[in-house]
Amino acid sequence: MKRYGILLGCSIAALAGTAWAGTNDTFLIRDVDVYPVTAKEMKGVSVLIQDGKIAEIAAKIVAPKGMRILDGKGLRVYPGMIDSATNLGLAEISSVRESVDTGELGDFMPQLRALVAVNPESEHFGAVRVNGITSAITLPGGGGGGGGRGGGRAQSISGQAALIHTSGFTWEEMEISRSAAVQLTFPSMGGRGGRGGGGVPPEVADLFGEAGAAAGGANARRNYEDTISRINQFFDSARQYKATKAAKPAGFVPDLKLEAMIPVLDGKTPLAVSASQADAIHDAIQFADKQHVKIVIMGPRELGNVGPELKSHNIPVILGRVLALPEHEDDSYDAAMALPTQFYKAGVKFAFGTFTNEFVRNLPFQAAAAVGFGLPADEALKAVTIYPAEIWGQSDKVGSVEKGKWADLMITNGDPLEIQTKIAHIYIKGKEVELSNKQTRLYDKYMGRQ
Amino acid sequence: MRKLLVAALATLAPVWAQTIVIRNATIMTVTHGTVKGSIVVKDGKIAEVGDKVMEPGGATIIDAGGQYVIPGIIDCHSHIAGDGGINEGSVSVSSMVDIRDIVNPEDFSIYRALAGGVTTANILHGSANSIGGQTVVLKMRWGKDATGMIFEGAKPGIKFALGENVKRSGNPQGGRGATTPAVQARYPATRMGVEDVIREAFTEAKAYKAEWDDYNAKVARGEHLIPPRKDLKLEPLKEVLEGTRYVHCHSYRSDEILMLIRVADEFGFKIRTFQHVLEGYKVGKEIAAHGAGGSTFSDWWDYKVEAADAIPYNAALMTKEGVVVSVNSDDAELMRHLNTEAAKSMRYGGASETEALAMVTLNPAKQLGIDNRVGSIDVGKDADLVIYDKYPLSDYAKVQKVLIDGTVYFDRDKEVSGLAAKAAEKQKLVDKLKQQQTQGGRGGRGGRGQ
Numbered sequence: 001m002k003r004y005g006i007l008l009g010c011s012i013a014a015l016a017g018t019a020w021a022g023t024n025d026t027f028l029i030r031d032v033d034v035y036p037v038t039a040k041e042m043k044g045v046s047v048l049i050q051d052g053k054i055a056e057i058a059a060k061i062v063a064p065k066g067m068r069i070l071d072g073k074g075l076r077v078y079p080g081m082i083d084s085a086t087n088l089g090l091a092e093i094s095s096v097r098e099s100v101d102t103g104e105l106g107d108f109m110p111q112l113r114a115l116v117a118v119n120p121e122s123e124h125f126g127a128v129r130v131n132g133i134t135s136a137i138t139l140p141g142g143g144g145g146g147g148g149r150g151g152g153r154a155q156s157i158s159g160q161a162a163l164i165h166t167s168g169f170t171w172e173e174m175e176i177s178r179s180a181a182v183q184l185t186f187p188s189m190g191g192r193g194g195r196g197g198g199g200v201p202p203e204v205a206d207l208f209g210e211a212g213a214a215a216g217g218a219n220a221r222r223n224y225e226d227t228i229s230r231i232n233q234f235f236d237s238a239r240q241y242k243a244t245k246a247a248k249p250a251g252f253v254p255d256l257k258l259e260a261m262i263p264v265l266d267g268k269t270p271l272a273v274s275a276s277q278a279d280a281i282h283d284a285i286q287f288a289d290k291q292h293v294k295i296v297i298m299g300p301r302e303l304g305n306v307g308p309e310l311k312s313h314n315i316p317v318i319l320g321r322v323l324a325l326p327e328h329e330d331d332s333y334d335a336a337m338a339l340p341t342q343f344y345k346a347g348v349k350f351a352f353g354t355f356t357n358e359f360v361r362n363l364p365f366q367a368a369a370a371v372g373f374g375l376p377a378d379e380a381l382k383a384v385t386i387y388p389a390e391i392w393g394q395s396d397k398v399g400s401v402e403k404g405k406w407a408d409l410m411i412t413n414g415d416p417l418e419i420q421t422k423i424a425h426i427y428i429k430g431k432e433v434e435l436s437n438k439q440t441r442l443y444d445k446y447m448g449r450q
Numbered sequence: 451m452r453k454l455l456v457a458a459l460a461t462l463a464p465v466w467a468q469t470i471v472i473r474n475a476t477i478m479t480v481t482h483g484t485v486k487g488s489i490v491v492k493d494g495k496i497a498e499v500g501d502k503v504m505e506p507g508g509a510t511i512i513d514a515g516g517q518y519v520i521p522g523i524i525d526c527h528s529h530i531a532g533d534g535g536i537n538e539g540s541v542s543v544s545s546m547v548d549i550r551d552i553v554n555p556e557d558f559s560i561y562r563a564l565a566g567g568v569t570t571a572n573i574l575h576g577s578a579n580s581i582g583g584q585t586v587v588l589k590m591r592w593g594k595d596a597t598g599m600i601f602e603g604a605k606p607g608i609k610f611a612l613g614e615n616v617k618r619s620g621n622p623q624g625g626r627g628a629t630t631p632a633v634q635a636r637y638p639a640t641r642m643g644v645e646d647v648i649r650e651a652f653t654e655a656k657a658y659k660a661e662w663d664d665y666n667a668k669v670a671r672g673e674h675l676i677p678p679r680k681d682l683k684l685e686p687l688k689e690v691l692e693g694t695r696y697v698h699c700h701s702y703r704s705d706e707i708l709m710l711i712r713v714a715d716e717f718g719f720k721i722r723t724f725q726h727v728l729e730g731y732k733v734g735k736e737i738a739a740h741g742a743g744g745s746t747f748s749d750w751w752d753y754k755v756e757a758a759d760a761i762p763y764n765a766a767l768m769t770k771e772g773v774v775v776s777v778n779s780d781d782a783e784l785m786r787h788l789n790t791e792a793a794k795s796m797r798y799g800g801a802s803e804t805e806a807l808a809m810v811t812l813n814p815a816k817q818l819g820i821d822n823r824v825g826s827i828d829v830g831k832d833a834d835l836v837i838y839d840k841y842p843l844s845d846y847a848k849v850q851k852v853l854i855d856g857t858v859y860f861d862r863d864k865e866v867s868g869l870a871a872k873a874a875e876k877q878k879l880v881d882k883l884k885q886q887q888t889q890g891g892r893g894g895r896g897g898r899g900q
Binding site: 337440 | 731751794848876
């Protein structure tokens with residue numbers, strides 16, 4: 001009898017499962033305020049989601065019989081947010097090497113794919129989803145902040161970054177773009193040398209360069225030029241490989257490294273180039289010109305005088321943490337907070353990235369901090385939604401609430417960048433995402449401790 | 451005699467202290483709700499708060515129309531303003547060293563913290579050993595010397611630490627079992643050893659105290675004796691046993707928190723605060739029963755194994771258990787926006803506005819035993835005040851002015867309007883140095899100053 005009961009229970013659940021399979025990503029949200037990000041908000045409208053996509057947004061939509069309806073009164077619909085620099089899925093606890101899969105050995109490794117090492121069960125996904133981050137760039141190199149580099153030294157090309165959804169049973173289900181960019185670390189001339197407050201400003205360092213140039217400075221310059229020349233050589237050999245392959249010679253053996261560079265050379269896949277200082281950005285642009293490749297600048301800490309150059313080349317930028325210390329000791333205290341406004345005024349397109357795993361959930365708050373220091377609020381919101389979608393070439397799928405796009409949605413009671421705003425529902429490809437995670441489970445458990 | 455006292459007081463009174471009226475503000479007092487009105491500041495203290503106040507003639511007026519005033523932010527865990535290392539980790543017990551001896555009043559972090567609304571900070575020794583060095587409470591009086599920074603009358607403290615950081619020196623690279631460990635292992639290497647180190651130290655301290663108590667009792671009875679030898683390591687532990695020095699203990703896991711509470715019970719002393727205390731929510735009951743405070747991060751987690759169970763609900767949960775909770779920074783950057791760190795406890799766990807604000811004002815003041823002086827906007831307290839342009843528990847808010855002891859130490863308007871002058875001054879210095887170099891001076895001393 002008991003066994004029978006369990007069996008019956010199972011079959012009902014299974015039936016329910018089948019019944020929902022076709023419809024759980026098909027539903028109607030009624031009487032809701034839609035903030036498409038790409039257009040003006042629409043108050044009190046209906047949104048029809050069909051097979052995970054946004055099928056219709058209109059003042060009134062008559063729901064087919066039996067369709068699930070969500071009452072959206074007093075709520076707002078926004079597109080889910082995108083973090084443009086993380087190590088999500090690749091690194092769990094940054095200080096535990098065994099849990100970190102970023103930073104492979106080898107200097108030029110464009111054939112490595114971050115996507116295939118994404119652990120869908122990483123606890124980070126649960127923590128970031130509840131704050132409305134529905135997709136993220138996950139970087140194969142250490143640059144995402146999740147973990148260090150492997151046994152080797154710093155890499156030049158660390159592999160292919162993936163744009164992924166923050167929910168899914170497998171990495172295949174999570175994939176939006178398996179090769180959103182190839183990550184290149186551009187060499188830099190110097191590091192941060194100063195005590196606590198950051199490095200000595202370059203114009204001051206130059207002055208003391210007499211002794212420095214004779215020894216360390218000249219070495220640094222030589223190393224820098226050596227690295228640039230090695231990178232150029234690698235690109236040249238990739239180009240040669242492409243030409244050889246196109247000629248279809250007999251007995252041609254593919255080279256996975258160089259093969260992986262073809263989409264970059266063809267301008268189909270951008271290079272995500274980390275460059276923090278203005279002179280490095282300038283050099284990266286020169287490099288891109290020389291090699292005829294598309295680039296995205298990752299994590300600049302200053303704009304310097306490269307604004308016009310970035311703008312005229314249409315090069316987008318991923319800005320790192322807004323809440324950060326100034327780069328140099330004599331920078332204004334709010335240099336990092338005001339940086340997005342500088343890029344905005346220079347007419348450079350940018351999106352935000354947290355360059356972490358632990359703080360991905362603070363992405364909206366970082367964006368809001370930039371607004372406090374001059375960035376228009378709608379630009380801040382675009383920089384975590386439609387701009388990253390455009391920069392990573394996926395704006396036909398994600399980044400705004402528009403017909404035909406995936407229903408990656410957050411439904412809130414207010415401005416999604418405001419820390420006090422509550423999130424009512426999250427949808428990824430039209431499927432409702434649980435708002436529980438490891439942390440809410442621990443919370444519930446210990447709330448119940450007597 | 452009285453005349454002398456008045457004269458002494460007059461010389462002590464800061465010459466810059468003046469009468470200030472902050473008008474038209476929304477005043478979040480922490481102790482008695484939110485008031486729309488004015489604050490009168492006299493002789494560095496809050497003289498009056500209310501919707502109608504007596505404005506003294508000749509007072510400096512600050513019009514805070516549309517703006518918010520909160521008490522100066524207090525960071526219960528910081529390592530800024532230290533001159534060099536703050537981690538005397540060569541021994542398991544380093545209670546003889548004192549942060550007070552290495553206060554560097556020229557650390558830029560002080561000004562940056564000030565610009566983020568921090569007026570007081572607890573400067574702690576590092577966490578390399580079970581019993582670390584002595585701590586000091588500073589006011590962010592930027593421009594004063596080291597002595598002028600010290601929060602006069604604040605009870606001294608001492609840093610304890612548990613868990614991974616403490617064990618690290620017991621597990622040097624190469625492993626304990628390695629034939630040629632790179633570094634000599636230092637006891638302890640386990641949490642068991644951590645308990646032992648503390649129990650051993652307090653066993654010694656108790657005997658030391660008994661020796662002194664015996665001596666003092668005999669001297670009080672009129673006996674003439676040679677005093678016992680003063681032990682600089684045991685002296686601060688004796689003060690802990692006597693209740694004249696606060697213990698601030700770095701901790702993560704619930705087991706180690708409970709362990710220290712029981713050790714303290716055994717030896718008859720109190721833990722003033724558990725710092726970080728990321729699993730404090732699991733043993734909130736025990737922490738509250740002991741009477742300890744909890745000073746935690748808002749949402750840091752998973753950067754090491756012992757932080758894997760950290761939840762952003764920690765602050766709110768411990769508060770519900772009756773623990774006095776503060777939210778701290780342990781970081782020169784995070785320190786600059788503790789207002790939004792506090793706001794996160796409203797988002798996660800539903801703390802009230804006052805509870806949240808108290809976590810960075812009144813509660814840390816209580817934890818440091820200085821709540822008779824600071825932590826709320828009450829008549830008679832120090833005029834340590836922060837003016838924000840917007841609702842301070844929003845991530846869009848930024849600091850406009852900061853007062854300490856009734857003196858404006860940070861003024862954003864002046865900061866912004868002074869940027870051009872500062873840049874010009876810097877350029878002048880750079881040019882001067884350049885000129886000296888081209889004249890063959892090469893930055894040497896010869897060409898300077900006549």
